[in-house]
Amino acid sequence: MIDLRSDTLTLPSEEMLKTILSAKLGDDGRTNQKGRGEDLTVNELEDLAAMLTGKEEAVLFSSGTLANTTAVLTYCNPGDKVLVDEMQHIYLSEKVVFEKSVGQLIPVAYKLNERKTPDLKSLRDLMQQNDIKLLCIENTHNFSGGTCTDLEELKSIRNLAQEFNIPIHMDGARLFNAAVSLGVEAKDICQYVDSVMFCLSKGLGAPVGSLLCGSKDFVKKARGKRKLLGGNMRQAGIIAAPGIYALKHNIQSLKEDNANAKYAADSLRDLKKTKVQENVQSNIVMLDVSQTGLTVEEYCARAKEKGLWIRPVLNNKARLVFYRGISRDDAAQAVNIIKEIDDQL
Known part of the structure; x- marks a missing residue:
């Protein structure tokens, strides 16, 4: 997970x-x-x-x-x-x-x-x-x-x-x-x-x-x-x-977390219904799921079933937060799971 x-x-x-x-x-x-x-x-x-x-x-x-x-x-x-x-x-x-x-x-x-x-x-x-x-x-x-x-x-x-x-x-x-x-x-x-x-x-x-x-x-x-x-x-x-x-x-290693967040956001730009945050600046990426036909809770539940645990925030957004212990490979797997969810919508 x-x-x-x-x-x-x-x-x-x-x-x-x-x-x-x-x-x-x-x-x-x-x-x-x-x-x-x-x-x-x-x-x-x-x-x-x-x-x-x-x-x-x-x-x-x-x-x-x-x-x-x-x-x-x-x-x-x-x-x-x-x-x-x-x-x-x-x-x-x-x-x-x-x-x-x-x-x-x-x-x-x-x-x-x-x-x-x-x-x-x-x-x-x-x-x-x-x-x-x-x-x-x-x-x-x-x-x-x-x-x-x-x-x-x-x-x-x-x-x-x-x-x-x-x-x-x-x-x-x-x-x-x-x-x-x-x-x-x-x-x-x-x-x-x-x-x-x-x-x-x-x-x-x-x-x-x-x-x-x-x-x-x-x-x-x-x-x-x-x-x-x-x-x-x-x-x-x-x-x-x-x-x-x-x-x-540990301060300088935060650059890696910020970079992984930007990598994930840039890799998700062409999704059909999941809208990815523009201009990611630090270690957080927001997904707008309002056009997916799912509630944000349902969207996060599908992600968890596939091995990605993300959190609902606000009314229609899911949040991804990158941190120490999350590698570029982990970020790539997270990207693939979100793409799979979006393809199935």
């Missing part, structure tokens, strides 16, 4: 797992006056994450959802308005900051342009019409097919947000996929946002963990919110050690 449901299925290598055995451990939740915990391996990971993103400090979380939630609640109070797009993961899947029983924040939805990046006119109109406390962006953008917001666009978004004195938080779950796709460093992307979250447990291949990076003051407040949300951890060096390995060894 070729499993392309998500890059969260990436498995750690033996070399990565061995780092756990020698990790220096301590109580990460027991902090000193500077806000640092007692787990030295966690501290090393946080320092490395801050350096790579060009931010002053970073804090480790068990998941990207918890890190994003903490970030938004660090900026905002109940009743505040937050700019998100309608397909953004924070809004569509994580949701907790907008739950009336929890975060009590008010989402204000901006539009994406034809490139599936934030539309500047939409942002400006909404900033003028509302008292916005935070702008959230996503890079790469998951449900748009892993599209990347480039540096020029990010600079324009930053300038607009500064005009209205609105901070920017970036959900960068696949930040390093964007960086290698754009041919830049992660810090080049992050210079245009106030805070960023990225995941260790997707294409980077670590078992667990996400980092939230920002200014010293922001991270200090975020640590307090993390504790309030039950996010403190004890000997979290067993999480941090594989994360350090991932950041030191």
Whole structure:
């Protein structure tokens, strides 16, 4: 079975797992006056994450959802308005900051342009019409097919947000996929946002963990919110050690995942009824099945019967995600299965 449901299925290598055995451990939740915990391996990971993103400090979380939630609640109070797009993961899947029983924040939805990046006119109109406390962006953008917001666009978004004195938080779950796709460093992307979250447990291949990076003051407040949300951890060096390995060894290999995704999309251009995403930029490929006569669930079920496990997303699309452990041969087999399904429609 070729499993392309998500890059969260990436498995750690033996070399990565061995780092756990020698990790220096301590109580990460027991902090000193500077806000640092007692787990030295966690501290090393946080320092490395801050350096790579060009931010002053970073804090480790068990998941990207918890890190994003903490970030938004660090900026905002109940009743505040937050700019998100309608397909953004924070809004569509994580949701907790907008739950009336929890975060009590008010989402204000901006539009994406034809490139599936934030539309500047939409942002400006909404900033003028509302008292916005935070702008959230996503890079790469998951449900748009892993599209990347480039540096020029990010600079324009930053300038607009500064005009209205609105901070920017970036959900960068696949930040390093964007960086290698754009041919830049992660810090080049992050210079245009106030805070960023990225995941260790997707294409980077670590078992667990996400980092939230920002200014010293922001991270200090975020640590307090993390504790309030039950996010403190004890000997979290067993999480941090594989994360350090991932950041030191696995970033450049993301190019292969991006390349396999583009190969698959390019190989599927001439299908009769299955429409393949144009302009694949990272490790995600979307299939539009609205003209196949099948529901997306039925389409994915046929693929699974033939040995390809893919995931329904949105109303009529299936998502293929390429990651470490998925070879070019696997991508070719996935292409053949999709072609076979389309030929039988």
